[in-house]
Amino acid sequence: MPGMRRALSCSLGFALLALASGCGQPRTPAAPSVQTVPADKALVLSGRSTSVFHFCSCAYAKDIPPREQLGYASPDDAERAGKIPCTHCKPRDAYAEYLRSRDEEPAAPAPPVEGPR
Numbered sequence: 001m002p003g004m005r006r007a008l009s010c011s012l013g014f015a016l017l018a019l020a021s022g023c024g025q026p027r028t029p030a031a032p033s034v035q036t037v038p039a040d041k042a043l044v045l046s047g048r049s050t051s052v053f054h055f056c057s058c059a060y061a062k063d064i065p066p067r068e069q070l071g072y073a074s075p076d077d078a079e080r081a082g083k084i085p086c087t088h089c090k091p092r093d094a095y096a097e098y099l100r101s102r103d104e105e106p107a108a109p110a111p112p113v114e115g116p117r
């Protein structure tokens with residue numbers, strides 16, 4: 001069927017065209033686009049003009065003025081944004097510790113068993 005063959009080669013041509021035009025487009029540079037979270041809910045904090053990040057309980061984190069604060073959901077996010085961990089609070093360790101304690105917490109406390117069976 002000649003009509004069908006023509007349709008097929010036509011769609012192939014379109015696919016090639018789409019590929020070719022896609023090749024010429026410059027890729028966006030690998031600028032880290034790390035999502036920040038509201039500083040009052042963040043576990044990891046940094047300042048806009050500082051390169052160090054802290055765990056939220058760190059004394060230095062509390063020194064960051066509120067309008068300067070940048071919050072991250074995890075130390076990984078902060079590092080992707082180019083921040084380095086504070087040597088005082090060791091946010092990676094503190095975060096791991098936080099995750100551990102959160103996992104160990106029972107969802108619902110078991111009722112105490114009273115008396116011998």
Ligand SMILES: [Zn+2]
Pocket residue numbers: 053054055058059060061086087088089090
């Ligand atoms: Zn710190």
